[in-house]
Amino acid sequence: MRCSTKALAPIALVSAAISGTVVAADCNAPAKPQLPDGATASMEQMLVGQKAVRAFQVSNTEYMQCLERDFNAAESNAQSPDAATRALAQAAYAQSVEAYNAAVSAEEEVAGAFNIELREYKAAKR
Numbered sequence: 665m666r667c668s669t670k671a672l673a674p675i676a677l678v679s680a681a682i683s684g685t686v687v688a689a690d691c692n693a694p695a696k697p698q699l700p701d702g703a704t705a706s707m708e709q710m711l712v713g714q715k716a717v718r719a720f721q722v723s724n725t726e727y728m729q730c731l732e733r734d735f736n737a738a739e740s741n742a743q744s745p746d747a748a749t750r751a752l753a754q755a756a757y758a759q760s761v762e763a764y765n766a767a768v769s770a771e772e773e774v775a776g777a778f779n780i781e782l783r784e785y786k787a788a789k790r
Contacts, residue, residue: 691730694723702784735760
């Protein structure tokens with residue numbers, strides 16, 4: 665039995681779309697850091713907390729870059745003339761964008777929580 669390259673093209677595109685979702689599995693969200701209690705923390709504990717927040721931000725940026733690669737690949741595959749490939753790519757795109765938005769929210773949440781603890785630390789030291 666002979667297979668034409670035209671028959672294999674949709675299979676290759678579906679495979680590419682699926683591999684885009686597999687790449688998303690390689691993108692691992694960093695854990696949120698443990699923050700000090702500003703009301704009772706020492707200066708050293710606050711500095712450790714600040715370093716943990718910065719490390720989280722670096723890791724989260726790397727995670728978001730990974731997600732960007734995923735949704736860019738999925739967006740490209742979503743232009744496929746094959747309906748099955750488009751559907752898989754659109755689902756992968758939506759999943760990656762949702763994860764990206766959650767990562768942005770997590771970073772804002774961590775920064776906001778640290779700022780609250782910092783204000784509590786400053787108030788306790790007055």
